[in-house]
Amino acid sequence: MSPEGDRLCPRCGQLIPAGQTECPVCSRPQGFLWSLERETLVLLSIAVLVVFFVITGFAVQRYHASQLALGGRWYLRGEAALQSKRAEEAVEDFHTALVYARDNPIYQMRLAEALVRANHLAEAGVYLRTLWVTQPGNGTLNLLLARLAAKAHNAPEAIRYYHNAIYGVWEKDPETNRRMVRIELSKFLLAEGDRNDAESELIALQAELPPDAKVHAEVGSMFVQVEDYRRALQEFQQAVKINPKWAEAWAGAGTAAYQLADYAQARRYLERAVELDPKNKDAAQKLQISTLVLELDPFQRRLSQQERNRRTIAAFGQALSRLNQCAQSRGVNLKAGQPTAPFASVYSNVKKMQPKVTRIDMQRNPDMVNNVMDLVMQMEEAAQQACGTPPAPDQALLMISHRRGSTGGVTER
Secondary structure, eight states: OOOOSOEEOTTTOOEEOTTOSSOTTTTSOOOTGGGSOHHHHHHHHHHHHHHHHHHHHHHHHHHHHHHHHHHHHHHHHHHHHHHTTOHHHHHHHHHHHHHHSTTOHHHHHHHHHHHHHTTOHHHHHHHHHHHHHHOTTBHHHHHHHHHHHHHTTOHHHHHHHHHHHHTSBOSSOHHHHHHHHHHHHHHHHHHTTOHHHHHHHHHHHHTTOOSOHHHHHHHHHHHHHTTOHHHHHHHHHHHHHHOTTOHHHHHHHHHHHHHTTOHHHHHHHHHHHHHHOTTOHHHHHHHHHHHHHHHHOTTBTTOOHHHHHHHHHHHHHHHHHHHHHHHHHTTOOTTTTOOOTTSHHHHHHHHHHGGGOSHHHHHHOTTHHHHHHHHHHHHHHHHHHHHOSOOHHHHHHHHHHHHHHHHTSOBOO
């Protein structure tokens, strides 16, 4: 049957020209894809796109992983350089690490620390303050800002950041880190000459020290710097208890007791210090003077009157000898009647007192001990003023006089 005119293909919707019985599109030879329904084609297209996206995502993920790995390698190089005190090299390594991991806060913080150590303070400040805006309670970050301010000698800002670090958040070992920060703050205050605030920090630190001889000795040394010798002695005693064979701790305890004018205790500690370290000249010198003080002091308790008088007469003779030697070194002959300042008034009193400084007179008048020792102090101070630091026996006499003045009389052995 011949078609009478054009018509539409019921299958594909295309026009069948007049005179043809079959659709020219549908009657062509078709491949697999052409034989599929439209819905099937859509589903296949979606599947292909999904596979493409999966492959692309995997490739991107691998790229980012390789970037992070490279950043990690440069970070480790920077850490090694920082540990080896090659700050400039560490700065370059951390900069490179941040190229691969731009927003990594750990890399940024370590770069800032390297910049501080390399003295690139302005750049370090930029990094640190940017980080601080989002992490104001971070202990490490506040410590770095404190060090930055300390390098600039900005004491108020340094103290503020140090305190932020002490009371801030630490991811690891917070107690040790806070103690370390307070020690660092104390050292900064001592360097700035602020002994009062340094002492306050040390007192706060004292209550939280671990059983570590080095830490106790370090704190003891700082107490010595602020002249709080009693607390210094306590810390060195703890150090000695923890490590009885550490010469430096024994010497520190001896020095603190020496400054407290407790010469009996000082001698015990210093004897042990010199025994453990014979090369410690300072400890040996303090031991010598402590021993002389104990042997020469006429004001110690439980001395007989005879021994007290003997020591007083010996002290008078020692001080007079020192005065004569000092005067001669300055070209003054006291015995020839040529006393000049600062010897004139002292020697005038010496001439009046000298005939009375005998065993018999002092036995008759025990109160003479005080008057004679007053004159001993005057002679020693005049000689020290004119001729500088005296020999050990004369230093011991000066210390006896000073201790007597601070205690108001008899001293205890």
